[in-house]
Amino acid sequence: MPVIPSAATRFHGVKLSPTSEKPPRAAHKTSAAARPAPDPSLTLRPHHHHRRSLTHRAPLLNPRKNRRPRSTSRPQKAKPRLRLPKPAAKRSESEFLRSRPLALLMASSHIILPPDDDDEEQRRLEEEEDEDPWARSGPPPAAPEHAVKAALPFSATCVRISRDSYPNLRALRNASSVSLADAAYVKISEGDFGYVLDDVPHLVDHLPDAPTYPNPLQDHPAYSTVKQYFVNEDDTVPQKVVVQKNSRRGVHFRRAGPRQKVYFESDEVKACIVTCGGLCPGLNTVIRELVCGLAHMYNVSKIYGIQNGYKGFYSSNYLTLTPKSVDDIHKRGGTVLGTSRGGHDTKKIVDNIQDRGINQVYIIGGDGTQKGAYEIFKEIRKRGLKVSVAGIPKTIDNDIAIIDKSFGFDTAVEEAQRAIDSAHVEAFSAENGIGLVKLMGRYSGFIAMYATLASRDVDCCLIPESPFYMDGEGGLLQYVERRLKENKHMVIVVAEGAGQDLIAKSLSTSEQQDASGNKLLLDIGLWLTHKIKDHFKSKKIEMTIKYIDPTYMIRAIPSNASDNVYCTLLAHSAIHGAMAGYSFTVGNVNGRHAYIPFYRVTSTRNKVKITDRMWARLLSSTNQPSFLSQKDIDEAKENDRTANKPPLPTGLSHHVANSFDQSASSSSNSQI
Numbered sequence: 001m002p003v004i005p006s007a008a009t010r011f012h013g014v015k016l017s018p019t020s021e022k023p024p025r026a027a028h029k030t031s032a033a034a035r036p037a038p039d040p041s042l043t044l045r046p047h048h049h050h051r052r053s054l055t056h057r058a059p060l061l062n063p064r065k066n067r068r069p070r071s072t073s074r075p076q077k078a079k080p081r082l083r084l085p086k087p088a089a090k091r092s093e094s095e096f097l098r099s100r101p102l103a104l105l106m107a108s109s110h111i112i113l114p115p116d117d118d119d120e121e122q123r124r125l126e127e128e129e130d131e132d133p134w135a136r137s138g139p140p141p142a143a144p145e146h147a148v149k150a151a152l153p154f155s156a157t158c159v160r161i162s163r164d165s166y167p168n169l170r171a172l173r174n175a176s177s178v179s180l181a182d183a184a185y186v187k188i189s190e191g192d193f194g195y196v197l198d199d200v201p202h203l204v205d206h207l208p209d210a211p212t213y214p215n216p217l218q219d220h221p222a223y224s225t226v227k228q229y230f231v232n233e234d235d236t237v238p239q240k241v242v243v244q245k246n247s248r249r250g251v252h253f254r255r256a257g258p259r260q261k262v263y264f265e266s267d268e269v270k271a272c273i274v275t276c277g278g279l280c281p282g283l284n285t286v287i288r289e290l291v292c293g294l295a296h297m298y299n300v301s302k303i304y305g306i307q308n309g310y311k312g313f314y315s316s317n318y319l320t321l322t323p324k325s326v327d328d329i330h331k332r333g334g335t336v337l338g339t340s341r342g343g344h345d346t347k348k349i350v351d352n353i354q355d356r357g358i359n360q361v362y363i364i365g366g367d368g369t370q371k372g373a374y375e376i377f378k379e380i381r382k383r384g385l386k387v388s389v390a391g392i393p394k395t396i397d398n399d400i401a402i403i404d405k406s407f408g409f410d411t412a413v414e415e416a417q418r419a420i421d422s423a424h425v426e427a428f429s430a431e432n433g434i435g436l437v438k439l440m441g442r443y444s445g446f447i448a449m450y451a452t453l454a455s456r457d458v459d460c461c462l463i464p465e466s467p468f469y470m471d472g473e474g475g476l477l478q479y480v481e482r483r484l485k486e487n488k489h490m491v492i493v494v495a496e497g498a499g500q501d502l503i504a505k506s507l508s509t510s511e512q513q514d515a516s517g518n519k520l521l522l523d524i525g526l527w528l529t530h531k532i533k534d535h536f537k538s539k540k541i542e543m544t545i546k547y548i549d550p551t552y553m554i555r556a557i558p559s560n561a562s563d564n565v566y567c568t569l570l571a572h573s574a575i576h577g578a579m580a581g582y583s584f585t586v587g588n589v590n591g592r593h594a595y596i597p598f599y600r601v602t603s604t605r606n607k608v609k610i611t612d613r614m615w616a617r618l619l620s621s622t623n624q625p626s627f628l629s630q631k632d633i634d635e636a637k638e639n640d641r642t643a644n645k646p647p648l649p650t651g652l653s654h655h656v657a658n659s660f661d662q663s664a665s666s667s668s669n670s671q672i
Ligand SMILES: Nc1ncnc2c1ncn2[C@@H]1O[C@H](COP(=O)(O)OP(=O)(O)OP(=O)(O)O)[C@@H](O)[C@H]1O
Pocket: 276, 277, 278, 279, 309, 310, 311, 340, 341, 342, 343, 344, 365, 366, 367, 368, 369, 370, 371, 372, 373, 375, 394, 395, 396, 397, 515, 516, 518
């Protein structure tokens, strides 16, 4: 374990030891501009151990040419997943081509076929494909109890979803509607009763001969008493848990957790961690637990911090992280690594990953960051590198699709209470007092909604998902007037993304964007304050309004206790997945940690559904008008119907498509 020397640099208030190395001169063509600039303040000490490790050129893991030297602890060969296509004689070439998913044809090195008898089965199923008995006549009649029991064990019946699951041929056929590059990474398998596995990519998809090793956790004293520590390879987590008797089993994700076999030896691992996008409570906890988890569970000692977001991959030296150097960082807000927006240059980033021999990349960030992680993963796959990419979703707005909740959200809602309490005290203590609080939420009003529901002092909550208007019958100004008459004071909570159309209409400003291309928002809090003041002035009614904007104070604090635990578990799940060779975004799905494909978390955004009971609860708790016309409600219902449905390859069997439809439909988990 590297020990922090006294000369260690202080960075973002934390003691960290930067490596003194620049990346080795690459044999391949990283441009000079892409090289990290030497930073004198970060080259304080020679660090021989790491110099040696960093100058070691990343093995370009073309399975045929550059195979890793075999380790002393005998690697176990992975179960072969590749099968050669059947002899041409059995089918004509065009038949063969038609029967292969486009994705598999493109990457001939990983054509993955079911066993011969499955091929027969496959053809039979294809013939039956247009004859979905459920589509014709509804769900099958209830089977006798013993038959249902026999059908349910996943591994017994879902023969095509083996431990090393592979893309389903039918599922990906004619994958022409998604981009070629993306179709290659969609791994969908089918099982019985409408079961679908939306799987994540694995190293063996492109490195079929990658050796496996026993998981070092099995010798770990802390885990020796655990009854079943390793998760079953076949375990999956359903996207939708509210079902009826005859529902399809629906879409599932691979369950997160430690596997019996891993694809990296401990001393082979070189992990790096990066944080991108805006701040969020818990970032430092995730960093800490990644470092400590890698070191303590898997005996990994080469762990590096990338400074200031994606651009740090190619413009800064990497920091050496040890359990000691990150020991107390979870008690601080922000990120000790620094963060930024913009600067994602996939090629330069992967050049540097390759040059420095990094083989596990942990990427903490929001929706934009996960899109960036997906691009990095695709480039890594293109180059045939043995690198796992693990995304850990971070966003205070809670707008990442699929997952139950993002870390830091609870802390943010809790901290928002203090601002709302102050607003309430100010409003209550004045004659006709209004307290107005602006909370974060660019496109999704979760913080505002939950903070309002938690507080009970709020009279009106405005969020981006629910349009509102100011003037006339049923408008906001009329409601404020009425409320003051009734109560003599009121509290308004507004999410920063609410009412942007109204401001844009009244102030003719041109749209601006941040470095990542996100729209820069106009200050709805300030605008509302003026509008309300002007309204009462024109009516000659005395009133006082106090505008509180705690947005950055809320996201800059350390995470609370429950978020700390959540961050720890997320970090551990990410480590287990990366060690097991998967690339994914990790998240809680219905209370279980799962590995979610990048394309799923990046293709839609989690939003407050104003057609759900939760929003109705809010309306009934504040007594505010909904501000919605029938047209707005119809539109919202239509949006909800397709809200969580990802863009899928065309040519999916309607069994699979139906399962996705059902799992995406709104009357599910989001309602409590
Ligand atoms: N489509 C994309 N492809 C590749 N990289 C992207 C993409 N969108 C964003 N990024 C990169 O991801 C990083 C973070 O993006 P962004 O600033 O949008 O924050 P975020 O991750 O969405 O977090 P949050 O919005 O919660 O603060 C930036 O460095 C940006 O360049």
